Amino acid sequence: MIEADVAIIGAGAAGLSLAHRLCLPAPGARPARRPSVVLVTAPPGPLRPPARTWCFWEAGRGRFDAAVTTAWRRLRVHPPTGEPIEDDISPLRYKMIRSDDFECLVEHDLTRTGRVRRLEAVVDDVEGVADGARVHARTASGSSRCVQARWVFDSRPLGSLPAARTTLLQHFHGWFVRTPRPVFDPARADLMDFRTAQPATGLSFGYLLPTGTRQALVEYTEFSPAVLSADAYEKALRHYTGSVLGLTDFEVTATETGVIPMTDARFARRTGDSVFRIGTAGGATRPSTGYTFAGVQRQTAAVAAALGQGRRPVPPQPHPLRSRAMDAVLLHALDSGLVDGAAFFARLFTRVPMTRLLRFLDGETRPHEELGIGLHTPVLPMLRAAAAVPLLPRRPFPGP
Ligand SMILES: Cc1cc2nc3c(=O)[nH]c(=O)nc-3n(C[C@H](O)[C@H](O)[C@H](O)COP(=O)(O)OP(=O)(O)OC[C@H]3O[C@@H](n4cnc5c(N)ncnc54)[C@H](O)[C@@H]3O)c2cc1C
Structure with missing residues (x-):
């Protein structure tokens, strides 16, 4: 049996971000007792996701800048017809990270600090026990491994999506x-x-x-x-x-x-007294855009801070309730054809400064700014969608 304070399941964006934050606290953070960590990664094979690129925006230097391929200060949107809209998003930068570069950077830092043990095995089950949980896994050669930890953070993709209105x-x-x-x-x-x-x-x-x-x-x-x-x-x-x-x-x-x-499904972030979900599985994807990487960073930063302060490390919902409610309305408006999607987004980008829209997508706008953004959407169809959403049943998604 391997024992640790924290077991992280999965070495994708969420698992690696959390491991990195636990072994390398943010510059200027108060020194805290660092937990012992075991990172359980799937062996090479079908459970490893293919390489991908992640884009997100942030101001100034970021924790993973050494892995950034390119960062842009100017963004452009082309409406279906007519002139493009272009904006300088300073102080933000739109950054691209390739997952291979991200993995190399995190791997390098984890090895350098020597604080995170790795276990290459397929996790079959997570079982709650007194004062923690046990992670049951199998190595590529078929032998069983068990990790007992005070806290378990599970980023394995869900087998199916939770029921949703849209x-x-x-x-x-x-x-x-x-x-x-x-x-x-x-x-x-x-x-x-x-x-x-x-x-x-x-x-x-x-x-x-x-x-x-x-x-x-x-x-x-x-x-x-x-x-x-x-x-x-x-x-x-x-x-x-x-x-x-x-x-x-x-x-x-x-x-x-x-x-x-x-x-607009609700993702459970806590599945046991000591077991939590993070990343896509823990609801880090912004419903209206699919952007996930920034939500993963907010979620894992909060978990690391809670552990550092000896608090219960429940991963927060990275998108505020208000943002999710507005996203539910937009998803229904798109799905039901109440709005023309291309015209909707083109109009928003024409009328609202891009930095404000990006802050909105990070859940950082105030209610009066959101009202202003709402007034630049087709108001009547959006009100009809808003009235319909609470009456829609939540249904399981049959799959892509
Ligand atoms: C092609 C692509 C491009 C994307 N681009 C962007 C983008 O530009 N910006 C953005 O914000 N979002 C983007 N996303 C969405 C999101 O950021 C990614 O899906 C992200 O990789 C999710 O990270 P995650 O850690 O939650 O899940 P994953 O990366 O899927 O990680 C899950 C981990 O669990 C492991 N695992 C699975 N089963 C087991 C098991 N039984 N035992 C042990 N380990 C297991 C896997 O090997 C993997 O390491 C993109 C998604 C895709 C697919």
């Missing part, structure tokens, strides 16, 4: 492209480009992150009820790169595909 999917396919000549402007990123064909329900947009004058990540994204076939993503990306961006000569060096549920 669940849409943010699903996307992207190409990392390289061109023979300089064609990209790495000074700005295109957050949403609505010059794509719009689906019957929800919306679609292109996403362009130039990491150099000849390299970029280009994605086709939908917020809609179901994923597309591989052929349909290829076709949509060919249309976006060719007909919209006018890119004719490029090489695809890698691809990225993802599905992120956008749901």
Whole structure:
């Protein structure tokens, strides 16, 4: 039996962020007793998620800056027609981290401090015991391992989504492209480009992150009820790169595909006296956008602070109740067709400064600012959606 103060299950964005925060407190934080930590990671195989890129925004230097590929100060949104909207988001920066670089950075820091033990094993069960919990796992060779910890933080993906009033999917396919000549402007990123064909329900947009004058990540994204076939993503990306961006000569060096549920489901963050969920499984995804990385950081920072102060480390809900209520209304408005998704977002970006929208998405706006944002949406359809939401039943999601 391995004993520790804290067991972390899963070494994705959430598990690694928490391990990093527990072994390397934030600069300036009061010295606290650091807990002993065991990080249980799945052996290579199907339980390891494929490499991905995470984008998020923050002001100033960040804990994981050494792993940032590119950071942009200017963001642009293209409405379906007409002039693009471009904004300087200072003091914020839109940052991109590749999961491989993030893993290397965290691995390096964990090894340097020597404070986190690793166990490579598949977790089968977590059992509550007096004053803690036991994590039962199997190594790749089939032998059993048991970790007993005072606190367990579980980031394993849920088998199925909790019941919700509305669940849409943010699903996307992207190409990392390289061109023979300089064609990209790495000074700005295109957050949403609505010059794509719009689906019957929800919306679609292109996403362009130039990491150099000849390299970029280009994605086709939908917020809609179901994923597309591989052929349909290829076709949509060919249309976006060719007909919209006018890119004719490029090489695809890698691809990225993802599905992120956008749901007003309630995610349990506590599953036992000493057992908590973190990350996507613990409700860190912002329902209206799919952004998760920043929510993971807020959640794991709060857990580390609670442990440092000897408090019960229940992971907080990283998105305030008000934000989630507004997201539930938007998800229903998109799903039911009460609003035209592309026009809705284009209008918001035209009328509200981007920094305010980004602060809103971080749950940092005040009620009067949120009212101001609300007044820039199509008010009557949104009021109809708001009136309908409380009457909608919560239903299980059948799956992508
Ligand atoms: C392609 C893609 C791109 C994304 N881009 C962004 C973005 O730009 N910005 C953003 O904010 N969000 C983004 N997201 C959403 C979100 O940030 C990611 O999904 C993020 O990886 C979630 O982190 P997590 O730790 O909660 O879950 P995961 O990364 O899925 O980690 C779960 C961990 O649990 C482990 N595990 C699973 N089962 C077991 C088991 N039985 N035993 C032991 N370990 C187990 C896995 O190996 C994994 O390490 C993206 C998602 C995808 C799929």
